[in-house]
Amino acid sequence: MQTSPPPFYQRYQPWRRGVEVGYWVVQYLVSALTNSITVTMDVERAQLGFKAWQPVVWETSSAVVGLVLVPAVVWFTRRFPLHLDTWRRVLPIHLVGSLLWSILHVLGMVALRKLAYASIGDHYDFGSWWREFGYEYLKDVRSYAGVVLTIEGYRFILRRLQGEASVLDAPDEGTPVEPVDRPERFLVRKLGREFLIAANDIEWLQASGNYVNLHVRGHDYPLRSTLASIEAKLDPACFTRIHRSYMVNLDRIASIEPLETGDARIHLNDGSSLPCSRTYRGGLKQSVGLDSGG
Incomplete structure (x- = not known):
């Protein structure tokens, strides 16, 4: 008697961990590359006088810290899942989460930039912390929302494949x-x-x-x-x-x-x-x- 092949969800399990990790690595690698190119073009167009390696350091440091923070968001969304029937109660918690994400992201990327600049005998100046953090948070809250929605969307698809x-x-x-x-x-x-x-x-x-x-x-x-x-x-x-x-x-x-x-x-x-x-x-x-x- 011929047995039917295992369902896709079951066949996917041995690959699941590699796909999940690989997705975020590729996502942030592509982000660092494309942002480095566009920022470099903007710098050259505005004739700001920055060296070619500086935008690469800025965008790579941001991407590396963002990638490191993804596991924390995975854990956080398990603790406070964002669903249609709970979003009103959970949304304020995630707003706090986005603030923590931004604080850690800014501190991490500034530290990496200072190390990169110091390695060639230069100095990195982040500028006014209050003003620059407000600017970074406006970007980070969108990044945080994108990560959360991606995680929840992926889990939703898995639940549909798995059966709920x-x-x-x-x-x-x-x-x-x-x-x-x-x-x-x-x-x-x-x-x-x-x-x-x-x-x-x-x-x-x-x-x-x-x-x-x-x-x-x-x-x-x-x-x-x-x-x-x-x-x-x-x-x-x-x-x-x-x-x-x-x-x-x-x-x-x-x-x-x-x-x-x-x-x-x-x-x-x-x-x-x-x-x-x-x-x-x-x-x-x-x-x-x-x-x-x-």
Whole structure:
């Protein structure tokens, strides 16, 4: 029997890290190159008397610091994701984030420029800090917005390729097909299609920012929820918390490996493993019917 090829999202995973890093490296490399050329042309046109290497130093230093700051923005957007239903609450936080981005960007690029100038026995003068920072912030806030929108847009596409789960809502009329407070199935939307996954098919769950990833047969389906909220909905006879960021389906556990730290490692039937913190280890033992002592 001929098996169908794995979906694009699954085939993309081995390349994902390289593509993500490579995109930002190329993005800032191209930015440094094109900005250096245009600034050099503007300097020559205005006959400002700067040497040819100076615009290259200015634009390269700006690009290098911007590239270094991208991982911080990736983390920040995970902590405060910008979505259509949260943007009013999160936008002021991102305005503060843009200010921090600009401060770090300006300090970093000025430091690099001073080092570059000093290496050839010259001196770099940034000018009046208040005036020049205001000028730089007007540019940086647009750069910051561009980075955030790119990150969120990329994540949106990944979620569509991956499939995004939701709890089945109660109908507008009549009784629900199943108890809404303890769902037996989850609705997954993927590339315009909808299908159901049984709660018992979920192997484990992992908190990820404002989402909980439902792991089912090698696929992760993000569900907009907190782990505590979804924990209250799942059957405690089938699922238990093993970590502040993880829950596991008890039927999928193959073995529990105690660690010297007091934590444990949970080995699942599919060969994967999950962390179990000492805080939840006693509860796990009770859930699987073992003595909680020792």
